[in-house]
Amino acid sequence: MVAQPHYIREYNRLLRNLRKTSASETETFERAVGGGFKATGATQAKLILGLAPQAPFHLIDVGCGSGRLAYALRNEERVSYTGFDILPDLIGHAEKVCERPDWRFDAIYSLALPIEDDAGDMIVFMSVFTHLKPDEIKTYLSEAVRVLKPGGRIVASYFDADDPQHAKLFPPAPVQYLARILGRDVLRVRLKRKDLETWMRDAGVVVEQALTQGPLTQHVMIARKPSTAEQNGQAQL
Template identity: 35%
Template sequence: MSTQFQYVQSYAAMVRAYLAAFPEDEAVARSVGGDFEHFGVLEHSILRQFGLKPTSSVIDVGCGSGRLTSQLTRYPKLSYLGLDVVPELLDYNRRKAARPDFKLELIAGNSIPAPDASADFVTYFSVFTHLLHEESYAYLEQTHRVLKPGGRVIFSFFEFAVEGLWGVFEGNVDWVRKRSFLGHINVFMHAADLRIWARRLGFKVIAFKRGDLPAIKVTEATATEKVQVGLHMLGQSFCVLEKPRPGEAAS
């Protein structure tokens, strides 16, 4: 029996199919969905908005091609661990985005190879969108372990309340209708349920932001020519949870 979940294999298979059909940059862009710089700037801006410091230690689970990685190389004292299940994406990240001292590791899924209470931030951008709820929950248990007290986890998710995400769901339904599953799973979550998860896992809820509202502050510090200063939306919703400090209550 395989030691990897079907959806880990399906993500890797999708990346390999794109690499066989397109030039590398295009194949990788298709594999992670969307523009490298645009999403990198938005992800970096979210981290800054929710407390990133130049000396933070960041674990980026499902780091992929390095959209966030590349934005974080500007902080000489920041420590970074990027984890992913697809070797080809890690290899691209290593060549095109990461700094030599940034660590990039291949994982089998569901485990975070980091000591207890060692991270200021753990991120999952567009990762829980492709996992079963049980796997995301297990990742959040691990996240609680590796975060320092006061450390934060940021993850994005698909939710039905965001009209623009219905196309993703309708695509899933179409796969079922035609019995032709050509990609990876796309999973929806609900903010109300995630509040229950936060309570059970012992996190404090810091923020829920809908993907269709301009909730991301791109500042002088994070803007580029392509992604300018102002309020932007991610498309996906996102959530910020915090591991309480000793004596502090969870949600």
């Protein structure tokens, strides 16, 4: 039997533990994405809308969880939305609270995205790379470039290995390991900004900026897939 990936195994443990310690299913699902369901979702949505096209656009939300970002965007008519997560129960909650039957929510169990090439104007990884190993992040970046339209953007949040404020969020390794085994936490990862920039460039996108200040606890890196004209120009070189 093939072992489940760590992120599925550990998030299932976490969800079981949250169900034991929460007053309701709603509280369970909101805690499962780190809390701050409405406030953090609204902050993320403001960032996304500031980077998005003014025309109708297709947003792909990887690690959508129980719908924190989706809920904040639910009244935005110009947003066509696809959300993916590894926990079907969270997906079900997101569908329920968003009340957008025209939006797509799907459970996935690997790092492959079940969506066609050149389908999205923007793909976001909010609090996703914070829980994945380097090779897993690289795989997701390759998938992101595949599903983005030329000129589309990747928006990814991460904990910075060189930020002392982020270091405070990480308990000693033995403590974190025990918490993961007991279902009280999942793998947490800090990344060096230069490494993430390199992985994005290797995947084929242009890094536009890294946001290191602001209302989000994590840093955010923004990259763009070259336009068709840029790709053609590079090919001619």
